[in-house]
Amino acid sequence: MRKKWLPFASYNLWSLFNSPVGKEEWHCDMKRGFKKVRNKEPQVKALLEDTIPQKIGKLAQKGVYEFHQHTQLLKQSDGVERVAVILGLNREVDEVKERVVSILNNYYKYPILVGKNIYSLSRGDEEISEPLHIKQGNSIFRLYAPTDCIFTESDGTVHILDFKTGKSGQNDFDRRQAYVYLLAGRYIFPNQTVIASFYNLENFSVSEIIEANPEKLDFVQIELAEIAKKHEEEKKLYRHNPNDFAKIFPPNPGSTCKYCLFNYICQFSCEVSN
Ligand code: SF4
Structure with a gap:
């Protein structure tokens, strides 16, 4: 029997809907359109390698x-x-x-993982992990929250650790990613305390331990359900009106176009030489 199609959400999708606080000028809806809706088109697919x-x-x-x-x-x-x-x-x-x-x-x-009681450690090249099915109100959405490493602390607390690379420092960790892990953790480990943190393998920076109370996780869940729904709607809109791409995903050209993966194919890019 064919599985019922359900909207999905993930940290990645969330980050494409809203930039982290303080980085709002980096936000461009059109990037989301390229990445999440036009990603099968050969030209876009090649850029996403x-x-x-x-x-x-x-x-x-x-x-x-x-x-x-x-x-x-x-x-x-x-x-x-x-x-x-x-x-x-x-x-x-x-x-x-x-x-x-x-x-x-x-x-x-x-x-840093030596001596830890490792529950799971990702190989880094797995196919997309199985999503969780989360019920929010009258609807269900799929939540993708692939983790780098999960281990248990000596007191039984589940610790979800996300590895980072790059020269960026501690302030570049996006807490929303931790909240997505903590939400997934609430379903996977319902009887244990779950915490999350980030560790940069390249510059040794470490985040604080991130926790969330049930109210915060309820809020995150509502936010993700909303994003999953909006994304489904915009995909439908684009499918029926592909010429309206720029209306559905408004561009936000600016200095960030320079670092945008799509600047060679985006007609709104500040980087395109005409
Ligand atoms: S090139 Fe600029 S306008 Fe085009 S998608 Fe990228 S950031 Fe947005």
Whole structure:
């Protein structure tokens, strides 16, 4: 029997609807249109192939995973080189190779998961995880909240840890991502306290421990249900009126176009040379 199609939400979708506080000028609805609605068009799809930062993030995660699959490598003097071989870093461009080797060295020196009671550790290259089905009012939406690592603290608290890479500092952690994890945690571990935090494998910055009370999680759930519904509506609108792309997803051209993945194909980009 065919499964019933349900709207979905995720942190990624949330971040495309609203920028983090203080970064509002980065917001552009048209980016969401390209990423989430036109993502199957060959030109757009090609742009969505792994970018260098995404590739570094995935390989860093896979490196941590491999260290914990073969924990003896954390004690061997050639442990980093061995993991680099497993990751196939010699096939990567120099920037990726150099930064991932540096991340592996960091982790080799400070393997923060050693001694933790690991419940799950992502390999970094999995297919999309199974969503949770969440009922909000009279409707249901799918929530995608793939986690990098979950471990249990000695008192039984479930800790969801998200690994970051990049030069950005502590203030760049977006708490909304933690709230999405905590909401998922409420359903997966209903009888345990759940906390979340971020750790940057590249510059060692650590976030505070993030928690949320039931009222906060109710609010997050309502927000995500709303986003899932709005996104479904805008997809329908675009399907029926593809010429109205710019009306459905208004562009917000500005200095951020320079860093936008779609600036070569976006007719509103400040970066396009006519
Ligand atoms: S190039 Fe500029 S206007 Fe176009 S989608 Fe990107 S940020 Fe928006």
